[in-house]
Amino acid sequence: MSTHYSVTGRTAILRIDNPPVNGLGHATRKGIAQGLRRALDSTDVDAIVLTGREGSFSAGADISEFGTARTTAAPSLGDVIAALEDAGKPVVAAIDGTCLGGGLELALGAHYRVATSSSRIGLPEVHLGLVPGAGGTQRLPRVVGADVAADMISGGAPRTARELEDLPGQRLFDRLVDGDVIAAAMELAVEVAAVRPLPRVRDLSVGRDDTAAARATHERLRRRSRGFVAPAEALALVEKAGTTPFEEGLAEERKTFLELMNGEQSAALRHAFFAERAARKVPDVRPKTPARTVDKVAVIGAGTMGGGIAMTFLGAGILVTIVESSREALDRGLDAMRRNYQRQVERGKLTADGLEQRMALLTPTLDYADLSDSDLVIEAAFEDMDVKRSVFTRLDEVAKPGAILASNTSTLDIDAIAAVTGRPGDVLGMHFFSPANVMKLLEIVRGAKTSDDVLVTAMAVGQRIGKTGVVAGVCDGFIGNRMLARYRDAATALLHAGATPAAIDSAAEHFGFAMGPFRMADLAGNDIGWAIRKRRYAQDPGTPREEISDALCEMGRFGQKTGAGWYDYAPGGREAIPSPVVEELLASFHAEHGTKLRTFEADEIVQRLVFALVDEGARILDEGIALRASDIDVVYIAGYGFPRYRGGPMFYADTMGAAHVLSGLRRFHGDDGWEPSPLLMRLAAEGGTFN
Numbered sequence: 137m138s139t140h141y142s143v144t145g146r147t148a149i150l151r152i153d154n155p156p157v158n159g160l161g162h163a164t165r166k167g168i169a170q171g172l173r174r175a176l177d178s179t180d181v182d183a184i185v186l187t188g189r190e191g192s193f194s195a196g197a198d199i200s201e202f203g204t205a206r207t208t209a210a211p212s213l214g215d216v217i218a219a220l221e222d223a224g225k226p227v228v229a230a231i232d233g234t235c236l237g238g239g240l241e242l243a244l245g246a247h248y249r250v251a252t253s254s255s256r257i258g259l260p261e262v263h264l265g266l267v268p269g270a271g272g273t274q275r276l277p278r279v280v281g282a283d284v285a286a287d288m289i290s291g292g293a294p295r296t297a298r299e300l301e302d303l304p305g306q307r308l309f310d311r312l313v314d315g316d317v318i319a320a321a322m323e324l325a326v327e328v329a330a331v332r333p334l335p336r337v338r339d340l341s342v343g344r345d346d347t348a349a350a351r352a353t354h355e356r357l358r359r360r361s362r363g364f365v366a367p368a369e370a371l372a373l374v375e376k377a378g379t380t381p382f383e384e385g386l387a388e389e390r391k392t393f394l395e396l397m398n399g400e401q402s403a404a405l406r407h408a409f410f411a412e413r414a415a416r417k418v419p420d421v422r423p424k425t426p427a428r429t430v431d432k433v434a435v436i437g438a439g440t441m442g443g444g445i446a447m448t449f450l451g452a453g454i455l456v457t458i459v460e461s462s463r464e465a466l467d468r469g470l471d472a473m474r475r476n477y478q479r480q481v482e483r484g485k486l487t488a489d490g491l492e493q494r495m496a497l498l499t500p501t502l503d504y505a506d507l508s509d510s511d512l513v514i515e516a517a518f519e520d521m522d523v524k525r526s527v528f529t530r531l532d533e534v535a536k537p538g539a540i541l542a543s544n545t546s547t548l549d550i551d552a553i554a555a556v557t558g559r560p561g562d563v564l565g566m567h568f569f570s571p572a573n574v575m576k577l578l579e580i581v582r583g584a585k586t587s588d589d590v591l592v593t594a595m596a597v598g599q600r601i602g603k604t605g606v607v608a609g610v611c612d613g614f615i616g617n618r619m620l621a622r623y624r625d626a627a628t629a630l631l632h633a634g635a636t637p638a639a640i641d642s643a644a645e646h647f648g649f650a651m652g653p654f655r656m657a658d659l660a661g662n663d664i665g666w667a668i669r670k671r672r673y674a675q676d677p678g679t680p681r682e683e684i685s686d687a688l689c690e691m692g693r694f695g696q697k698t699g700a701g702w703y704d705y706a707p708g709g710r711e712a713i714p715s716p717v718v719e720e721l722l723a724s725f726h727a728e729h730g731t732k733l734r735t736f737e738a739d740e741i742v743q744r745l746v747f748a749l750v751d752e753g754a755r756i757l758d759e760g761i762a763l764r765a766s767d768i769d770v771v772y773i774a775g776y777g778f779p780r781y782r783g784g785p786m787f788y789a790d791t792m793g794a795a796h797v798l799s800g801l802r803r804f805h806g807d808d809g810w811e812p813s814p815l816l817m818r819l820a821a822e823g824g825t826f827n
């Protein structure tokens with residue numbers, strides 16, 4: 137039974153009990169409807185309290201039902217809510233913990249609402265590419281006003297009951313309590329037992345705050361949700377709540393909900409949601425493998441990455457010892473962290489006290505002996521195998537037994553690093569992305585000897601510090617950077633064939649990438665890739681030259697930091713302005729090479745870029761570097777600005793069909809010697825999918 141019915145005095149208590157989150161699946165909806173009918177039919181009952189489990193009123197629809205017949209099986213959530221709202225006896229919702237999505241819609245169908253002040257209230261459907269489908273867009277504006285509702289529904293972020301209670305003119309809650317919410321709801325139920333007619337949210341009018349601030353909020357919402365369909369639909373529906381009769385708004389909401397549910401974006405966003413969940417499991421590791429305790433962390437190197445990694449742990453309230461090789465580097469690193477925090481304070485994202493609290497958790501040192509009590513050490517020193525070897529040799533001497541030794545290397549062989557220690561089972565890669573205190577992705581690189589509990593601990597630590605962890609095997613570039621190299625090659629090939637950086641970037645950004653490849657390169661610094669290329673050219677004179685990129689760097693055009701790269705920048709500016717110098721560089725390259733210039737449609741540009749990712753992703757999957765195609769999707773969404781509403785490169789390939797991807801790649805590569813990945817060929821032949 138996922139609902140329980142009991143009677144105390146003359147009040148019926150209807151309790152939703154569907155662990156873990158009180159999802160409103162078909163059986164639960166039926167249970168609520170039956171319980172309500174029983175209470176209404178009983179001559180011993182005057183009022184009904186509808187409640188959930190402690191910590192969860194209800195987190196909403198049961199999304200595992202999406203796409204099955206059970207989602208639409210009667211009674212629908214809309215039916216249940218209508219039955220509550222039209223009930224002839226008062227219904228009081230008693231809310232504690234999560235009250236989200238369908239859970240909030242259900243509560244809005246009750247005549248009265250009592251909540252604990254810490255309850256989390258929200259309509260997060262946009263995150264799955266949807267709008268609320270059971271009246272949320274029409275009822276919420278009636279109790280919190282159109283503007284707050286627009287923000288909550290279009291942005292999807294929950295608020296605490298306390299925050300909402302403090303809004304002027306709110307009518308969402310009748311009472312807020314800090315203690316026993318059911319007792320408070322029972323009390324109210326007795327008080328209102330004889331009230332008629334019963335108050336219904338649908339009968340209220342929509343308040344609005346047509347101020348400049350509210351308009352700015354809407355504008356921000358629109359900008360932030362660039363490319364996403366659902367947030368704009370949500371705004372339009374909230375607007376409707378204020379201008380059309382309730383029933384009409386409800387019908388419009390239903391129609392939009394169904395369209396979105398059957399659309400491509402919601403399918404992609406639901407895939408992304410399930411992909412993130414799946415990434416937390418490693419198939420060959422025993423499910424309940426206990427994690428090691430991590431209370432103290434040490435970071436080696438206070439450079440770009442070390443500082444950001446330290447900040448991530450400090451932000452989670454974890455003690456950090458940061459070790460540098462010189463006083464100057466240590467001071468520089470600490471200054472950079474403090475300045476970074478200072479900027480957060482200036483932007484109102486951190487308080488001055490918060491800054492000091494974080495810095496107080498940090499122990500800077502030049503002595504490796506100071507990390508002897510650390511549970512986890514993350515090395516972020518120079519990207520050089522000799523440096524890594526000497527650091528890990530030293531770590532092996534000073535770290536306590538059982539400490540986990542991780543490297544943040546982007547490219548180097550974790551097994552070779554582990555081999556210099558006497559405890560390779562305790563070694564693995566924890567690959568953060570720059571800026572490490574901001575970027576969500578964490579590649580957890582499992583070495584050949586990494587023990588299961590070390591892997592499990594790194595994954596748990598990742599979650600604790602708010603990262604999206606994905607397990608990768610050892611290879612050059614792991615999952616993300618290995619694919620990125622192919623993406624960059626595809627961008628360079630387009631350039632060589634006559635497309636301009638602006639055309640390529642604009643196509644990629646229109647597709648939904650956060651930034652096109654050339655704007656991205658200007659932001660990251662063109663000199664980094666140049667240094668790597670020069671090393672390769674020296675090692676292997678046969679390495680094909682990236683003439684245009686090399687020429688750009690020879691002019692000192694390293695990107696934003698030098699005020700010029702693939703684009704020009706105004707001093708200190710970030711706006712990419714097409715550059716006549718680059719135009720000239722390209723023109724002379726094409727003249728010299730006799731390029732047959734042609735124009736490239738945006739579609740072709742995108743396919744060349746994305747299919748290159750897919751081809752390399754297929755190899756990564758085939759080699760077991762990624763555990764599943766969906767892990768690759770998570771890496772690209774969380775770490776590389778791939779549009780979430782397209783589900784990641786492998787999901788996108790599935791929507792296109794492997795045969796289509798393969799024939800596109802064959803066309804783009806012509807006779808340059810490229811061979812398709814065996815997995816892509818297999819799937820193309822069988823009509824199979826990656827996911």
Ligand code: NAD
Pocket residue numbers: 436437438439440441442459460461462465469515516517518519520523527544545546547567568569570
């Ligand atoms: P960085 O040059 O900014 O910082 C490295 C720091 O390590 C310097 O401050 C240096 O003084 C210190 N250091 C060097 N040897 C040391 C030693 N033996 N003991 C203690 N400190 C030492 O480099 P970074 O960009 O922060 O990169 C660090 C690591 O992170 C590299 O392995 C790099 O490949 C990896 N990484 C970098 C990025 C990025 O975007 N920068 C992203 C992911 C991973």
